[in-house]
Amino acid sequence: MLDLNKLIFLDLETTGAKSAEDRITEIGLVEVCDGVVSHWSTLVDPGMPIPEFIQGLTGIDDDMVRGAPIFASLQEALFARLNGRLLVAHNARFDYSFLRNAFAESGLHLECELLCTVKLSRLLYPAEAKHNLDIITERHQLQVESRHRALGDADLLWQFWRKLQQQFTPDTLQQAADSVIWRTPSPTKT
Numbered sequence: 441m442l443d444l445n446k447l448i449f450l451d452l453e454t455t456g457a458k459s460a461e462d463r464i465t466e467i468g469l470v471e472v473c474d475g476v477v478s479h480w481s482t483l484v485d486p487g488m489p490i491p492e493f494i495q496g497l498t499g500i501d502d503d504m505v506r507g508a509p510i511f512a513s514l515q516e517a518l519f520a521r522l523n524g525r526l527l528v529a530h531n532a533r534f535d536y537s538f539l540r541n542a543f544a545e546s547g548l549h550l551e552c553e554l555l556c557t558v559k560l561s562r563l564l565y566p567a568e569a570k571h572n573l574d575i576i577t578e579r580h581q582l583q584v585e586s587r588h589r590a591l592g593d594a595d596l597l598w599q600f601w602r603k604l605q606q607q608f609t610p611d612t613l614q615q616a617a618d619s620v621i622w623r624t625p626s627p628t629k630t
Contacts, residue, residue, distance in 0.1 A: 459537035468590025481591035
C-alpha cells in the first residue's frame with residue numbers, strides 16, 4: 441500500500457520530447473510530507489540550444505538558462521530527494537525518462553514509484569474523453585499561475601490531488617492510486 445501522505449509532485453521542462461537526445465531545462469517540485477508542503481524549482485542549463493517552438497511554449501529561452509546550474513551540479517541533492525519516493529507527474533513516464541537518463545550519465549540509477557495523474561484521471565473519471573493538464577485544470581477549476589513552467593505545473597498537480605481528496609473517500613483514492621502505480625525497474629546485474 442502506498443503512503444499517500446508523502447508525495448512529490450514533479451514537473452520538468454525540456455528542450456524537446458526525446459529523452460535520449462533532449463535535455464532538462466527546468467525542474468519543479470511540490471513536496472508534501474505529513475501535511476507539510478514545500479516548493480522547489482530551478483532552471484537548468486541544458487548545454488544545448490532551446491528550440492524556438494519550446495521557447496514559445498515554455499517562455500524559457502537560452503538567455504534564461506545561461507548561468508543556471510547544469511544537471512550534474514544538482515544531481516546528488518536531487519537524487520537524495522527523489523530516490524525511493526513516490527513521484528506524481530502528468531505523463532509520469534515522460535518526466536521519469538528524462539530524470540533516469542540525466543542521472544544515468546553519472547552512473548546513478550533512480551528507483552521510485554510513479555503515480556501518473558493522466559492514468560489516475562482516466563480511472564476516476566471514465567466518462568470524460570480528455571485528460572490532458574489543460575482540460576483537468578479547466579474541469580476542476582484549478583488556479584493557474586504559469587502554465588508550461590515546471591513549478592506552476594507541479595502545483596496544478598498538487599491542486600488536482602487536493603480536489604481528488606475532496607471528491608473521493610481515502611479508501612477509493614488509495615485503491616485507485618495503487619492500481620495505476622508504476623514501480624521503476626531495478627537495474628539488471630551483469
